[in-house]
Amino acid sequence: MKRARNFSAGPAILPESVLEIVQKEMLSYRDSGMSVMEMSHRSSLFENIIEEAEQLLRELMGIPEGYKVLFLQGGASLQFAMAPMNLVKTGKVGYINTGSWAKKAISEAKILGVPHIDVLASSEGDGFTHIPEIPAVDEAYDYIHITTNNTIEGTAFQTIPRFVNAPIVADMSSNILSNLYDVNDFGLIYAGAQKNIGPAGLTIVIVKEDLIQTEKTLPSMLDYRTHIKNDSLYNTPPSFAIYVAKLVFEWLKDLGxxxxxxxxxxxxxxxxxxxxxxxxxxxxxxxxxxxxxxxxxxxxxxxxxxxxxxxxxxxxxxxxxxxxxxxxxxxxxxxxxxxxxxxxxxxxxxxxxxxxxxxxx
Amino acid sequence: MKRARNFSAGPAILPESVLEIVQKEMLSYRDSGMSVMEMSHRSSLFENIIEEAEQLLRELMGIPEGYKVLFLQGGASLQFAMAPMNLVKTGKVGYINTGSWAKKAISEAKILGVPHIDVLASSEGDGFTHIPEIPAVDEAYDYIHITTNNTIEGTAFQTIPRFVNAPIVADMSSNILSNLYDVNDFGLIYAGAQKNIGPAGLTIVIVKEDLIQTEKTLPSMLDYRTHIKNDSLYNTPPSFAIYVAKLVFEWLKDLGxxxxxxxxxxxxxxxxxxxxxxxxxxxxxxxxxxxxxxxxxxxxxxxxxxxxxxxxxxxxxxxxxxxxxxxxxxxxxxxxxxxxxxxxxxxxxxxxxxxxxxxxx
Ligand SMILES: Cc1ncc(COP(=O)(O)O)c(C=O)c1O
Ligand SMILES: Cc1ncc(COP(=O)(O)O)c(C=O)c1O
Ligand SMILES: [Mg+2]
Ligand SMILES: [Mg+2]
Ligand SMILES: [Mg+2]
Ligand SMILES: [Mg+2]
Structure with a gap:
């Protein structure tokens, strides 16, 4: 069996050694007689998997206390809406427009009717061939949104900007765990798993808990508080994808x-x-x-x-x-x-x- | 390797022969040199998988023209909110309260602020030990919601009620494909995959297209029209779960x-x-x-x-x-x-x- 040279932008290539473990454990995870796909998400077997996954990710990214790690569904595309739903307080938000995905994020904030959306920098006029210069911003914003790596255009923030009065929300879908960033520089990080982490259908959210708006009533599944309170087990999580993610985190840790x-x-x-x-x-x-x-x-x-x-x-x-x-x-x-x-x-x-x-x- | 007698309510046991195929194809799907987990969702290989999955499901359930089949994320719990978001027109909806999941569905409609919610029948007073008698309803409702099978309590609708002026929305999470229903009796069917269909992280939605409300602006990911227009490929779908579902559908078809x-x-x-x-x-x-x-x-x-x-x-x-x-x-x-x-x-x-x-x- 020859493995392809697979340059897909996502879903993307996974470590062969991880696939081999998944293959081996397919009909019986650790002598349980069950595939991970068949396991109750309330079983201690699965709870161990999701807890280890979280611990490994915390270790790999150096995620500080005060930040919650969530394993969600819906892809980064759902976060384009969930981030403003959960973080908007005053109604004033900023976006840096660095590519097609940044534009989609802006467009979802507009659909939600966020009252004041400032595009603080953009390289659209240059066909998104570079990261624009980021202005100093003193004004308060509920958040300023960036796309750390622009998957389609091939650009990436080499350093993360700092804003005096605005936390950064980052779509890190295509470079989470492949560039070194300091989680303290962010208020919220989100990423679809299907590039660096595992199968599609899992979305990682890392959120500074004190930023979450607490006045609003949101549909339970769209409310970060629901998932925080229930350790990502409010409803059935994408358990198999979380298991593969855990294996990828182990692989990454072993590699250094x-x-x-x-x-x-x-x-x-x-x-x-x-x-x-x-x-x-x-x-x-x-x-x-x-x-x-x-x-x-x-x-x-x-x-x-x-x-x-x-x-x-x-x-x-x-x-x-x-x-x-x-x-x-x-x-x-x-x-x-x-x-x-x-x-x-x-x-x-x-x-x-x-x-x-x-x-x- | 001994397989367990796994009575889990979900994620639940899968056909052993399906797991064996998944195992065999783990490092290379049909000589592609890629796992299905690693495949671009825009590749013809994956497009064939999702199209076959849809065709098989249409065949197995006898899904008529005019009904769309969607492969989504978020679980049945997200449908508790998406169904009202997409179907409410006049603001008047009905629910049949047959158990814990039905109550959650009602509670999400309330959170959304649907103006007029009638609980038309309930067996809560009897501890949900039976399906309540369903009254004749002539009044118009945007929909009347039922839970065909109550996973926790162990009850099921033996026949589907008909209402003169209201389409039925059904949470079929725990008996889709295991009871025989006529799709024509429903306006919308939804089900998490993790009981009868495949791994958690995939949600099946079958919707009569002409019921979808078209005046509202919804976040793209929460709008059925987005997923209809893009054949469930608006963003990265839970591709591996869809692949397993396709194998389960094939297994089911082969069985009769x-x-x-x-x-x-x-x-x-x-x-x-x-x-x-x-x-x-x-x-x-x-x-x-x-x-x-x-x-x-x-x-x-x-x-x-x-x-x-x-x-x-x-x-x-x-x-x-x-x-x-x-x-x-x-x-x-x-x-x-x-x-x-x-x-x-x-x-x-x-x-x-x-x-x-x-x-x-
Ligand atoms: C930077 C970035 N943001 C968002 C998305 C959309 O992610 P999803 O398909 O998980 O919704 C992608 C997908 O490729 C991406 O690369
Ligand atoms: C009837 C019913 N509805 C809804 C749900 C919730 O589904 P999910 O965990 O996919 O959100 C379940 C889960 O067991 C269920 O049995
Ligand atoms: Mg050259
Ligand atoms: Mg926790
Ligand atoms: Mg007896
Ligand atoms: Mg189609």
């Missing part, structure tokens, strides 16, 4: 944690960016100081040649390299579980393609 | 569909109810004309003896027989995937327990 992961990710990304720089046919559309280490777009500048590259790469076993339909070209998503050798093989394939096609430039 | 399943379920339930009837120490708290075939509570009338039974049963490998904390006693959940032999073994264990303990009565 986020610091080691960042080292590996920078090595992988460095190799790919270098190949792009040295190439005469491939270029990166992204400003050097804004580049993501997890999602790396590149283009030839010629749509037909892009398509040809994607097709030949696919035939050679490099899957899901086609750029998002909104930007075109190519994009290699190389999250934590993507191995260095896979990137190396891709760069060799790129060089061979260039040698073959370069003459047409 | 819902009709055959009902026959098997009635056989299993019949054996257990008969054993309870014939027993001098166990009784069923549930009225004969209201009994569920999927969730079967029984009691000795003596808390200590109940506890002793549960303990000895657990030691003998009959897991999760403890009744819900709100009702006590025992409960055997025997969904589609629970095998007849397991029920037979349980009844033999009950008889042996009775022979041993009967003298203390």
């Amino acid at each position: 944690g986020v610091t080691e992961m960042v080292r590996q990710n920078e090595e992988k990304a460095g190799l790919l960016y270098r190949t792009i720089e040295e190439s005469s046919i491939f270029t990166s559309p992204i400003a050097v100081d804004s580049r993501s280490i997890t999602n790396i777009p590149f283009v030839t500048g010629d749509k037909d040649l892009d398509a040809k590259f994607v097709k030949e790469a696919t035939n050679a076993g490099f899957l899901n390299l086609k750029g998002h339909r909104s930007v075109g070209g190519m994009r290699a998503s190389i999250y934590n579980a993507f191995p260095y050798e896979g990137v190396k093989e891709l760069t060799e394939f790129m060089k061979a393609f260039e040698a073959k096609e370069g003459k047409f430039k | 569909g819902v009709t055959e399943m009902v026959r098997q379920n009635e056989e299993k339930a019949g054996l257990l109810y008969r054993t309870i009837e014939e027993s001098s120490i166990f009784t069923s708290p549930i009225a004969v004309d209201s009994r569920s075939i999927t969730n079967i509570p029984f009691v000795t009338g003596d808390k200590d003896l109940d506890a002793k039974f549960v303990k000895e049963a657990t030691n003998a490998g009959f897991l999760n027989l403890k009744g819900h904390r709100s009702v006590g006693g025992m409960r055997a959940s025997i969904y589609n995937a629970f095998p007849y032999e397991g029920v037979k073994e349980l009844t033999e264990f009950m008889k042996a327990f009775e022979a041993k303990e009967g003298k203390f009565k």
Whole structure:
């Protein structure tokens, strides 16, 4: 059984050793005679799993006391609405517009009728090819929302801004656990699991408890307080996805944690960016100081040649390299579980393609 | 590897043959070199899976044209809120109060501020031990909500009521595909997958499209129209759970569909109810004309003896027989995937327990 070189932006590649454990435990988790999929979420077996998952994530990210960790459903897309529903107090919020997902977050705040929405910085005019300069903001905001890594465009915040009177809400879907951030810099972090953590259908929320608005009455499932009070077991959680996440956290801890992961990710990304720089046919559309280490777009500048590259790469076993339909070209998503050798093989394939096609430039 | 006799009310036992396929395909689905967990939800491989899942469910339940099938997240608990959000037009809704889950559904409608909520029938005064008589209702309601099977209490609607001027919204979480109902009798059906369908984290919604209210602006993720328009792929769906559901649907179809399943379920339930009837120490708290075939509570009338039974049963490998904390006693959940032999073994264990303990009565 040959494993693919899977560059999917999400759901994305998982560590092979994790899949092997899942496979082994599929019909009987630790001699229980049950798959984790079949276990009551009220059983001590499952409670141990979810508690270990939380402890491991706390350790890996250095999550301080006062922050709650929630295992929810609905994806980051539901958090676009839940964050304002739970955090808006005065009605004044700020957003930094760095890409398609940031725009969706803004649009959901508008749908909810949040009275005052300021877009404090945007790189939309430049096609989102860089992270815009973030102004100093003294005014009070209920929160200011950022997207730490822009999955589609391939940019990432290299440092997290600080605002005197506003906590930061961060969509960290595509670089949670693959960049090193200090949780203290955030009021709320959310991320769909399907890139760096596990199967789709699990959403991680890390929230500073004292920020949660307590005056409003919200539908129970949309109220962070419900899930805090019930340790993410108010209703049936996505238990199998939580189990896989726990295994991924163990894998990551064994490897050396986020610091080691960042080292590996920078090595992988460095190799790919270098190949792009040295190439005469491939270029990166992204400003050097804004580049993501997890999602790396590149283009030839010629749509037909892009398509040809994607097709030949696919035939050679490099899957899901086609750029998002909104930007075109190519994009290699190389999250934590993507191995260095896979990137190396891709760069060799790129060089061979260039040698073959370069003459047409 | 011995498989447990797992009577969990949910997440619940799955067909062993399905788990074996999942196990086999864990590192490479159909020679793709990827686990289904790792597949882009925009890939043709996954699109085939979700389309097949929908087609199979349509076939198994006889879902007519005009009804949409959605694969969502959030559990039945989120539907307690989404159903009123999407269906309320005039503001007048009815509920039938048959148990703890029905009460939660009512409570979420209240939280949303639905202006006029009529509880049209209730068996709460009798401890929910039967399905109440349903009055004829001529008045118009945006919908009348029922819980077809009351998981905790062990009752089920034997026939679905018809109301002249109100569509029925049904929480079918614990008997979808294990009782035979006619989808035409409903305006909306919803069910968490974790009992009869697959892993937790997937919610099935079957909705008659022309009932959806179109004047309101709802958060995108909470709006049925979003998911209809995008064939359940507006955002990343719980793709792995959908894959397992598809395998369960195939298993069910191969077995002979819902009709055959009902026959098997009635056989299993019949054996257990008969054993309870014939027993001098166990009784069923549930009225004969209201009994569920999927969730079967029984009691000795003596808390200590109940506890002793549960303990000895657990030691003998009959897991999760403890009744819900709100009702006590025992409960055997025997969904589609629970095998007849397991029920037979349980009844033999009950008889042996009775022979041993009967003298203390
Ligand atoms: C940065 C970012 N935000 C939000 C989303 C949407 O996530 P979900 O599909 O879990 O709703 C994605 C998905 O790719 C993303 O990359
Ligand atoms: C009838 C019924 N409705 C609703 C629920 C809640 O479902 P979920 O945990 O998926 O939100 C359950 C769960 O057991 C149930 O049995
Ligand atoms: Mg906790
Ligand atoms: Mg170049
Ligand atoms: Mg469809
Ligand atoms: Mg009896």
